[in-house]
Amino acid sequence: MTVRPGRIAVHIALILYTILALGPILLILINAFKTRRAIFADPLGLPNGQTFTTIGFDRVFANSDFGLYFLNSLTVTVVSLVLIVLIGAMAAWALTEYRFRGNTLIGLYLAVGIMVPIRLGSVSILRMMVELDLVNTLTALILVYVAQGLPLAILILGEFIQQIPKDLRDAARCDGVSEYRIFGSIILPLISPAIATVAVFTMVPVWNDLWFPLILAPGDGKQTITLGVQQFIGQYVTDWNAVLASLTLAVAPVLVLYLLFSRYLVRGLTAGAVK
Amino acid sequence: MADVSLHGVAKSFGATEILRDINLSVEDGEFVVFVGPSGCGKSTLLRIIAGLETVSGGEIRIGSRRVNELPPADRKIAMVFQSYALYPHMTVFKNMAFGLKFAKTDKGEVDRRVRQAAEILKLTPLLDRKPRELSGGQRQRVAIGRAIVRNPSVFLFDEPLSNLDAALRVNTRLEIAKLHRDLGATMIYVTHDQVEAMTLASKIVVLNQGRIEQVGAPLELYRSPRNLFVAGFIGSPRMNFIKGQVLRVNGTGAILGFAGTEAAVEVRPDSVKPGDTVTVGIRPEHMTEGGAETASLRGTIDAVEQLGESSYVYMKLASGDDVIVRAPGETDATPGGAYTAHVPSRALHVFDAAGMSVLAGRA
Numbered sequence: 001m002t003v004r005p006g007r008i009a010v011h012i013a014l015i016l017y018t019i020l021a022l023g024p025i026l027l028i029l030i031n032a033f034k035t036r037r038a039i040f041a042d043p044l045g046l047p048n049g050q051t052f053t054t055i056g057f058d059r060v061f062a063n064s065d066f067g068l069y070f071l072n073s074l075t076v077t078v079v080s081l082v083l084i085v086l087i088g089a090m091a092a093w094a095l096t097e098y099r100f101r102g103n104t105l106i107g108l109y110l111a112v113g114i115m116v117p118i119r120l121g122s123v124s125i126l127r128m129m130v131e132l133d134l135v136n137t138l139t140a141l142i143l144v145y146v147a148q149g150l151p152l153a154i155l156i157l158g159e160f161i162q163q164i165p166k167d168l169r170d171a172a173r174c175d176g177v178s179e180y181r182i183f184g185s186i187i188l189p190l191i192s193p194a195i196a197t198v199a200v201f202t203m204v205p206v207w208n209d210l211w212f213p214l215i216l217a218p219g220d221g222k223q224t225i226t227l228g229v230q231q232f233i234g235q236y237v238t239d240w241n242a243v244l245a246s247l248t249l250a251v252a253p254v255l256v257l258y259l260l261f262s263r264y265l266v267r268g269l270t271a272g273a274v275k
Numbered sequence: 276m277a278d279v280s281l282h283g284v285a286k287s288f289g290a291t292e293i294l295r296d297i298n299l300s301v302e303d304g305e306f307v308v309f310v311g312p313s314g315c316g317k318s319t320l321l322r323i324i325a326g327l328e329t330v331s332g333g334e335i336r337i338g339s340r341r342v343n344e345l346p347p348a349d350r351k352i353a354m355v356f357q358s359y360a361l362y363p364h365m366t367v368f369k370n371m372a373f374g375l376k377f378a379k380t381d382k383g384e385v386d387r388r389v390r391q392a393a394e395i396l397k398l399t400p401l402l403d404r405k406p407r408e409l410s411g412g413q414r415q416r417v418a419i420g421r422a423i424v425r426n427p428s429v430f431l432f433d434e435p436l437s438n439l440d441a442a443l444r445v446n447t448r449l450e451i452a453k454l455h456r457d458l459g460a461t462m463i464y465v466t467h468d469q470v471e472a473m474t475l476a477s478k479i480v481v482l483n484q485g486r487i488e489q490v491g492a493p494l495e496l497y498r499s500p501r502n503l504f505v506a507g508f509i510g511s512p513r514m515n516f517i518k519g520q521v522l523r524v525n526g527t528g529a530i531l532g533f534a535g536t537e538a539a540v541e542v543r544p545d546s547v548k549p550g551d552t553v554t555v556g557i558r559p560e561h562m563t564e565g566g567a568e569t570a571s572l573r574g575t576i577d578a579v580e581q582l583g584e585s586s587y588v589y590m591k592l593a594s595g596d597d598v599i600v601r602a603p604g605e606t607d608a609t610p611g612g613a614y615t616a617h618v619p620s621r622a623l624h625v626f627d628a629a630g631m632s633v634l635a636g637r638a
Contacts, residue, residue, distance in 0.1 A: 167360035170327050175374030175425070176348030185373075188365045 021055050025251060032056055032244040039240055056245030060232075063105060066246060068221055069228035074253065076138050077207050080145040081275045084196055086152030087146070093183055095154065096161045097169070107158075113151030118144065126215055137221040144212050148252060149202040156201075160194035161187060196264030200257070207254050277338035277351065277428035277461060278303045281325060284333035286319055286485075291616065293319050294485045297333070301463060301478070306455050309465045310472040310508070310550045317465045318433055322480070324463060325354050325431050337429060345544065348378075350429075352416035353422035358435040361406040367393075368402040371421045378425075387425075392423040393624075395457070396450075412443045419454070432464040442594040448474060467507055473497070481505050506556050512587060514556045514624070515598045520553040527635055529634035531555060531625065534594040538570040538620040546633040553633070556624035562616040569617040572598060576614050579606070590614050 031039045038051035045051070060066050066130055095107055118125075125144060126135075135142040164187065172182045188195075213224040229250065232242040284297040294316045301307045307404050308315040322328040324335060326347035335342050342350050368389055375385045393399045396416045406414055410498050415435060422430055435451070436444045452475055455462050466472055472479050473493045478567070481488040481496065484495065489501045493509075498505035506514050519533025529542045533555045547553065562572070574592040588600040588608050600616045608614055 165358055165360065167356040167358045168362065170322075170325075170347075171354065171356060171360035171421075172362075172373075173327065174347045174352065174354045175377070175421070176327060177374065177377050181377060186362060 021107075025056040028244050028247050028251065032241075032248040036241055039244075053241070054241075054245075056241030056243075057244045057249075059077040059239065060246045060249070062245075063242070064228055064231060066225075066228065066249070069223050069225045070249070072138060072222060073207060073225040073250070076141045076145065077203055079138075079142050080149065080206050081199055081203055083146045084149040084153050085198060087125070088150055088198065089148070089157050089188065089191065089195065090183065092154045092157035092161055093187055096158045113147075114155065118148045122211070122215060125212075129216055134216075136217050136222050138217065138222055140216045141212055141224070144216065145202075145206045149198075149206070153198045153202065156198050157191060157194055160173065160191045164190050193264045195217050200261050203257060204254060207250075278305075279429055279463065280336045281320075281324075281463060282334045283337070284320070284323060284335060285331045286316070286323060286328065292485055294323075297487060299480060299487065299490065301461060302484070304459050305462055306452075306462045306464065306475055306477045307480060308472040308476035308478070309463065309480050309482055310467065310469055311488075312508075313467055315482040316323070316485040317467075317482045321354075321431055321433055321463060321465045324429075325352055326350050327354075348374075351427050352429045353425045353427035353430055354431040354433065355415075355418045355422050357437050358408070358436075359418040361414055361417055363406055366403050366405055367398060367417050367420075367450070370406065370417055371424050372478065374421065374425055381583075388424045388426070389420075392420040394456075395423065396420050398607050411439050412447060415439060415447060416450075419451070423454075423458070428461060429456075430460055430462040430463065434466055435464075436468075451475065454571070469511065473509070477479045479509075481508060483508075499632070499634075499636070500556075500624065501632055503554060503556070503626050506624055506626070506632075510558055512559050512599050512601070514558050515592070515596075517555045517557070517592070517596045519553050519555045519625075521547045521549050521553060524549055529625075531623075533570075534572050534592045534596055536570040536572060538618070538623055540620055540623055540625055541635040542625065542633045543635050547627060552628055554626045554630070557618050557622060558628065559599040561622035562598075562600045562618050569619050570623075572616045574598065574614060576608050576610050576612050578610055579608050581606075588614060588616075 027043065031043060033047040033054065033056075034045075035053045035055070036053045038045065038047070042051075047053075095103060127136050129140045134138075134143075168186060168190075169182055172186055177185070208226060209224075210226045210230075213227045217223065218227065225246070229243055229246045232239040232246065279299075279301040281299045284294060285292070286294040294602065297320065298554075309320060311317050319328060323330055324337075326342065326345060330343065337350055337352070347354075362373060365373065371389045371392060372385050375388065380388075389401070389402075393402055396419060398413070398416055398420055401409060401413060401417075406417065409417065415438075418435070432451070436447055437584050439447060448471060451462075451464075455475075464475060476493055478490065479493055479496055480490050483504050488508075489496060489505045491499075496505060496509045500509060503516070507516070517533050519531050521529055522532045523530045524542075524547060527541050527544055528539060528548055530537055530539050531553065538555075563569075572590075572592055574590040576588055576590050577597075578589040580587040580589075584602055584604050584606070586602045586606045588602045588606065590598055590600065592598055598616070600614070602608060625633050
């Protein structure tokens with residue numbers, strides 16, 4: 001069997017990209033378990049008997065409210081995710097299934113939401129949150145993230161809902177199933193791959209976001225994990241052990257969720273691509 | 276059980292008129308087939324009866340109730356779709372039980388009804404399978420089963436056999452006919468296939484361009500088509516049409532001249548006058564190779580198709596018209612040769628310039 005050079009080139013490119021993408025994460029993981037001296041002396045080396053230490057983790061747990069930050073991040077991410085998927089799926093269903101005045105206009109409005117970064121409105125958002133007395137609350141973050149995630153979610157889910165044969169909905173209507181039930185018992189199960197895709201796409205930027213936690217909820221014990229890590233990075237001294245340890249801990253849940261969703265994710269992405 | 280009646284039903288999408296002034300009554304227990312070319316509005320009409328489309332005008336009654344404003348579920352109908360429309364993530368059992376679950380039927384009753392329907396349709400061994408594990412024919416039976424368990428007054432079928440292969444189509448057609456006999460329910464069936472219409476229907480409704488062309492029993496439509504469209508649509512191969520002229524009229528008797536021959540027919544009084552142009556229709560199966568008291572058509576043979584039990588002879592008449600003749604299987608006709616077909620005058624159909632039949636007894 002001969003291997004075509006084109007295939008080899010593709011594989012080389014993919015392997016290089018994988019190294020590029022996974023490298024930093026691996027670096028964080030291995031260096032989180034090394035002494036400060038070893039981190040700088042041999043950043044690429046694996047921890048061994050001499051260099052292994054968990055001092056970073058100890059310091060994270062001792063010197064900061066890591067548990068609290070983690071919980072804050074988790075709350076914000078999970079609540080945003082649930083709201084985005086739920087509202088997004090319902091809006092996508094309404095926009096694709098029902099013809100009403102303003103239907104196209106709302107669709108276009110949402111498309112604009114995908115193209116214009118929400119950060120452009122940071123000043124107004126901050127002002128609004130101050131007015132609403134929501135500064136330093138998780139609610140402020142959730143509201144912003146839901147607004148940020150909805151347009152793309154509606155676009156992707158709408159595309160999928162359109163692919164569900166119309167006869168299925170008509171059959172359910174003849175069966176006497178209410179519109180809410182059709183949505184809940186037929187549409188939702190059938191678009192679950194798309195929901196997984198949307199979940200991953202929304203979850204990662206929300207979990208990793210530094211910007212909005214920094215301007216909307218920087219204090220009062222409402223910091224998220226990305227903000228919490230910052231306290232170890234000083235202007236003159238940075239506690240690398242603690243930074244890497246907390247980053248390791250921060251990566252874990254995203255990784256777990258990603259693994260959970262990835263089976264569906266691949267299906268969702270390819271299904272969307274072929275059609 | 277219930278009868279269905281439509282009064283002045285009209286439907287338009289924007290400026291496009293899909294259906295206009297449809298008046299029709301379907302008796303309780305009847306098997307009515309809507310047939311017509313694609314785009315004639317037959318599926319839309321069915322969906323209007325189902326309640327999946329709203330009407331732009333007119334009234335629909337099922338039983339004694341006006342149902343215009345009722346959602347599909349409250350109309351006591353069940354619909355079988357061309358694409359089967361089975362819920363892909365549910366087993367056969369759940370597919371069939373799904374509608375009942377929301378009608379607040381108790382569990383034992385749901386189970387009994389699903390199993391009974393499965394028994395009728397020979398689906399019992401498949402109850403735990405998912406639709407993707409079934410063949411096309413099995414899927415169609417599940418879709419029919421889902422309709423049966425709802426115990427509807429009216430069954431609606433939207434081209435249910437179109438996705439099946441030829442052999443299965445014949446089988447399922449027979450099963451549907453048997454189902455109709457066993458259940459005695461009113462059934463309305465949409466198809467573009469006139470063979471399905473002829474074999475299943477107790478009453479055929481021929482639709483064209485959003486209008487009803489003719490309503491009647493299958494053989495009635497075959498024997499006495501009211502106009503050119505119905506004459507051409509019902510029957511296979513298609514009826515031959517030849518341009519002709521009215522030569523003489525004497526009361527209800529008229530002498531027609533066409534393709535170099537003459538024939539006498541009975542017409543409605545005052546429907547034609549001498550000199551009128553008419554279209555003469557002759558079914559391929561009504562032309563014979565010989566016979567007395569007949570008009571004769573002479574021409575040359577273009578092609579011969581031998582089917583075994585019969586042969587189709589395609590010939591070109593001296594007048595330039597193309598004609599198909601259904602000849603015996605053992606014909607000695609060969610392409611290029613001369614051929615004479617004889618037509619008894621009672622087998623003639625005659626239509627005026629507007630395409631309406633002028634024969635006596637055709638309203």
